[in-house]
Amino acid sequence: MGKNQSKKTNLLFFNNETTNNDLSIFDRANKKYTILTYGCQMNERDSEIIGGILEGLGYQPSEDITQADLILFNTCSIRDSAERKIYGKIGEIKRLKNNNPDLIIGVAGCMAQKDREKIAKKAPHVDFILGTNNLHKLPELITRAKNSKETLIDIVEERAEIENEIEENRSKLTTQKIKASVNIMYGCNNFCTYCIVPYVRGREKSRPFKQIIEEIEQLGKEGVKEVTLLGQNVNSYGKDLGENIDFADLLAAIDNIPGIERIRYMTSHPRDFSDKLIQVIKNSSKVCEHFHLPIQSGCDKILRDMNRGYTTSQYAILVEKIRQSNPNASITTDIIVGFPGETEEDFEETLNFIKKIKFDQAYTFIYSRRSGTPAANLPNQIPLETKKQRLQQLISVQNEISLELNKNYIGKTVEVLVEGTSKNNPEKLTGRTRTNKIVIFSGDQQLTGQLVMVKIDKAKTWTLEGKILKD
Ligand code: SAH
Ligand code: SF4
Ligand code: F3S
Secondary structure (H helix, E strand, O other): OOHHHHHHHHHHHHHHHOOOOOOOOHHHOOOEEEEEEOOOHHHHHHHHHHHHHHHHOOOEEOOOHHHOOEEEEEEOOOOHHHHHHHHHHHHHOHHHHHHOOOOEEEEEEHHHHHHHHHHHHHOOOOOEEEOOOOHHHHHHHHHHHHOOOOOEEEOOOOOOOHHHHHHHHHOOOOOOOOEEEEEOEEOOOOOOOOOOHHHHHOOOEEOOHHHHHHHHHHHHHOOOOEEEEEOOOHHHOOOOOOOOOOHHHHHHHHOOOOOOOEEEEEOOOHHHOOHHHHHHHHHOOOEOOEEEOOOEOOOHHHHHHHOOOOOHHHHHHHHHHHHHHOOOOEEEEEEEEOOOOOOHHHHHHHHHHHHHHOOOEEEEEEOOOOOOOHHHHOOOOOOHHHHHHHHHHHHHHHHHHHHHHHHOOOOOEEEEEEEEEOOOOOOOEEEEEOOOOEEEEOOOHHHOOOEEEEEEEEEOOOEEEEEEOOO
């Protein structure tokens, strides 16, 4: 995006917000910001929104944290390990503040929502704490933080006005993108017993259908090729809108948007994955054949205690239906080991289940006790050593399966959206198949953003390699 366009964003933003915030464009001249993002794609999208708001205020991004005038932590509470890492980093940057008292430090995201007082107490060098439901308050907080010695806290428990959402989602980064994420809903009503998300992200709230379509139409015009629709449980989309629109309808509508070549979504709950949705995906040329369906455990007793709302046999039937309608489908999952009460036999059931289903990939986690969630109070918490052993065992079983399935690609020609040069090998290009497999291959950097055909000649556990076909 050119200079003019970023100016336009400024104007747009200032028209909406300046009235009583005392924001001055001159005040922000040459200021730099760094956002440290932890957690899921929702947080990544929020960081883009925050970046857009900051760039609208005249801040420029800086990868070098020591050069930043504003450092913002966009935090995650999903596991204890994530929180500890973030506290460590917040502590570390205290020295930057000592060197530069004008430095503004903010904490946003799920930890802010959950532990506001604790953060203010543990890290008094933090200037402000901003919740997940009111990102539009950021400019006001920055202004106030300049004149305040105390840590400011601005958090609301539930998302409020739609106007704020429009404003937030309209904020733009200045970088050109091939792939973009679009929020379709916020929050979660599922209350899986291990999970903190419903407490930090509030209740489910769908964005209006028209607003989502308009945003994606705009992205299509700007050259974005792939959109990922974000929600903790996208299958619930529309339930709260009262317009008789569901997630399948939304996908069908997005399928017609010019410029967009691929549609992905994240995350779909196995319980609510309807036959209608399977049909829409089958009939769509743009919705990718990748199904991320977190199973969490392959043991029915544990699934019940997790409050997941499905059994392993219901899950297996769903996978069967998906594979029947989409023979090329890749299926990935999330699994937690060491949920309270998980016996060795229960864990064996999970191993057997993943061998039976044959997931393309599994994201595996050690159960982390989140205080305030029901599972935190269950008896029979599993010792860390046992959890670690189970995780290793699970990973090694899954890795074999991933490799086996990836080998099926050898000799096949696949469509790849070129994302740029590979991080691990700058001589090569990287991209993804529709089934979300990473492919590494030689080619001209100019191909970035284009769909190319690649013949696969090598398979590894996490990646495929191949040669690009010229025509
Ligand atoms: N809404 C998504 C999950 C979002 S959290 C869904 O239900 O599919 C991403 C993953 O983190 C979860 O699927 C789960 O596997 C893991 N997770 C959540 N809470 C956890 C906890 N307390 N300990 C360990 N892993 C957890
Ligand atoms: Fe957490 Fe369950 Fe909601 Fe996913 S569906 S965010 S695991 S409560
Ligand atoms: Fe973490 Fe919050 Fe996402 S807890 S996983 S950043 S919704």
